Amino acid sequence: MRTSPAATSTPAWSVGDVTVHRVDEVALPPATGPWLLPDATPEVVTAQEWLRPHFAGGDGILHLDSHSFAFVVNGLRVLVDTGIGNGKERANPAWHNLRTDFLERLTAAGFPPDSVDLVILTHLHADHVGWNTQRVNGEWVPTFPQARYLTSRVEREFWATYDMEEAREQMFRDSVIPVEQAGLLRTVDVPHEGAKIAPGLRLIPTPGHTPGHVAVELTSQGQTALISGDCVHHPVQLAHPAIGACVDIDPRQSEATRRKVLGSLAGTDTLFLGTHFAPPTAGRVIAHEDAYRLEPAPAS
Numbered sequence: 001m002r003t004s005p006a007a008t009s010t011p012a013w014s015v016g017d018v019t020v021h022r023v024d025e026v027a028l029p030p031a032t033g034p035w036l037l038p039d040a041t042p043e044v045v046t047a048q049e050w051l052r053p054h055f056a057g058g059d060g061i062l063h064l065d066s067h068s069f070a071f072v073v074n075g076l077r078v079l080v081d082t083g084i085g086n087g088k089e090r091a092n093p094a095w096h097n098l099r100t101d102f103l104e105r106l107t108a109a110g111f112p113p114d115s116v117d118l119v120i121l122t123h124l125h126a127d128h129v130g131w132n133t134q135r136v137n138g139e140w141v142p143t144f145p146q147a148r149y150l151t152s153r154v155e156r157e158f159w160a161t162y163d164m165e166e167a168r169e170q171m172f173r174d175s176v177i178p179v180e181q182a183g184l185l186r187t188v189d190v191p192h193e194g195a196k197i198a199p200g201l202r203l204i205p206t207p208g209h210t211p212g213h214v215a216v217e218l219t220s221q222g223q224t225a226l227i228s229g230d231c232v233h234h235p236v237q238l239a240h241p242a243i244g245a246c247v248d249i250d251p252r253q254s255e256a257t258r259r260k261v262l263g264s265l266a267g268t269d270t271l272f273l274g275t276h277f278a279p280p281t282a283g284r285v286i287a288h289e290d291a292y293r294l295e296p297a298p299a300s
């Protein structure tokens with residue numbers, strides 16, 4: 001069984017003069033891969049030798065993690081996605097009522113909750129918004145009270161009119177609505193060319209998994225990184241961009257977005273950071289056979 005590293009371990013990558021920290025929450029169970037990416041069969045996975053041993057086992061079972069990324073860019077203290085969260089009632093057993101030391105890891109990385117200025121939510125799914133809030137005296141309150149929480153306008157408006165099942169309504173009740181009621185959630189229009197949030201920080205539209213999904217682009221001193229969110233869940237999708245997630249709202253759009261993103265990254269020096277990629281988590285996209293593969297960039 002894979003386990004999360006000790007709380008004192010804070011993997012990080014340099015992008016110009018910015019240090020991007022991976023803040024670990026939990027390694028997801030082996031059953032996650034077959035459920036999430038059903039077309040990534042053991043035969044498909046084992047055919048890609050480069051996936052082993054980091055991203056998959058010899059049995060073809062995918063390795064997937066839940067983590068966030070934190071960095072300081074031009075004085076702005078940023079957290080991208082907030083994972084599953086503790087003590088949340090979730091239909092997925094792997095997400096239900098977790099007890100992790102995520103906040104201790106975040107603090108050890110140099111980002112105590114009160115110090116965070118901006119929380120970027122790539123989309124509003126349960127495993128990306130969970131630490132938006134924590135329970136205090138029986139109430140769900142914002143975990144990052146000094147922060148502006150940001151997501152795309154299309155994303156929030158889509159879910160506002162969506163006929164949600166009870167599990168998703170519960171997620172909004174405990175992890176989204178309290179942030180809105182506190183006046184901390186902001187939405188932003190993200191045109192096709194992207195939306196500049198701050199110097200060196202841009203949201204890139206990557207629709208399909210959800211209608212308003214965004215990736216996060218970071219630039220510093222001529223270097224660039226892209227944080228995936230869920231436009232790519234696992235490196236096997238570099239080799240097979242047609243493989244989609246069972247929870248994609250628009251599978252065709254998701255595939256088109258994935259091909260566009262990977263094509264734009266291939267052969268460049270852009271560091272690609274996967275929101276669910278197991279360690280080493282980051283790398284460069286390079287051409288491989290008739291698609292791509294990830295050339296790992298180990299963390300410091």
